[in-house]
Amino acid sequence: MDLGIKGKTAxxxxxxxxLGAATARALAADGAQVxxxxxxxxxxxxEAAAYPGCVGIEADLSSVDGARKLYDAAVTEVGQIDILVLNGPGPRPGTASKVDAEDLTIAFTSLMLVQQSLIEAALPHMREQKWGRILSIASSGVVAPITGLALSNVGRxxxxxxxxxxxxxxAAEGITVNMLLPGRIATDRLISLDNNAAEQSGKSVEQIRAAGAKSIPTGRYGDPAEFGAVGAFLCSxxxxxxxxxxxxxDGGLVSTL
Known part of the structure; x- marks a missing residue:
């Protein structure tokens, strides 16, 4: 399918x-300047060198200042942004009863303020041209809070x-805003978590992965490229x-519609 994004900037x-790389690759493969x-x-x-017209920029998204520097550098490299994909690391694990004000401030900054600052920068151009796509790569904690990830649940x-x-x-200005929530996708991060779980439990990595896959109706972990393809479609x-x-x-992992 031609996604209709050839020549768009992202x-x-x-x-x-x-998941960010998978989404970026899918957009670039369909002709976007990513x-x-x-x-x-x-x-x-x-990563960018594999696709014509794409560029790579070093960035620290832990602060609003870092986010603005990234946005300004991106505009310098490729021009005004048509497609904005929000993504970033989550805050530290922890239970709700043990978070404090400082923890909440850090989580709110990284998961809300940083993202909002990027949107604020992108909106004027999108509104002017009457076309734009804003997509947030988030977490299933948005619809089903994840035990032990209280800060992530709150921020997201x-x-x-x-x-x-x-x-x-x-929406009436031709701009769509959506979220894409992953389940168990076989990223390096998930593989690392499985390896750690195996070490701590005394089980083999294969046993850990089999147990994880058993909880998913499709019976397997997702491939990052599958996630990226859905992300690219939402930006199309x-x-x-x-x-x-x-x-x-998520392969049906979350037991709600």
Whole structure:
């Protein structure tokens, strides 16, 4: 399918690996001029080099200042941004009863304020041209809070509320705003978590993975490319009537519609 994004510019945050990289690759493969970004500047450049017209930029998205620097650098490299894909690491694990004000401030900054600052920078151009795509790579914790990830649940739910309100405000201007929620996708991060779980439990990695896959109706972990393809579609011209949703790409893992 031609996604209708050839020649469009896209900034994909935290796209040197994992789900961000998968989404950036899918957009670039369909002709978008993609800015790959992340703390590993050399990796971002190497990813971008595989696609004509794409660039890699080193970036630190832990602060609003870092996010603005990335956005300004992206515009310098490729011009005004048509497609903005929000992504980034989550805050530390922890239970709700043990978080404090400092923890909440850090989580809110990384998962809400940083993302909002990027949207604020991108909106004027999108509104002027009457076309834009804003996609947040989030977490299934948005629809089913994950035990032990209280800070992530809080921060991402705050972002979800903001994005839903925004989607209602800008839809008539040709701009869509959506979230894409992963389940167990076989990224380096998940593989590392499985390896750690095996070491701590005394089980083999194969046993850990089999148990994880058993909890998924499809019976397997997802491939990052599968996730990236869904992300690219939500940023496409064809998805112009998909707005204000939190779509799951999880093999049916979360037991709600």
């Amino acid at each position: 900034l994909v945050c935290a796209s040197t690996g994992g 800015v790959f970004s992340g703390r590993r500047g050399e990796t971002a450049a190497a 739910m705050a972002l979800a509320g903001y994005l839903k309100a925004l989607s209602n405000e800008v 011209a064809q998805a112009s009537y998909v707005n204000g949703i939190a779509m799951r790409c």
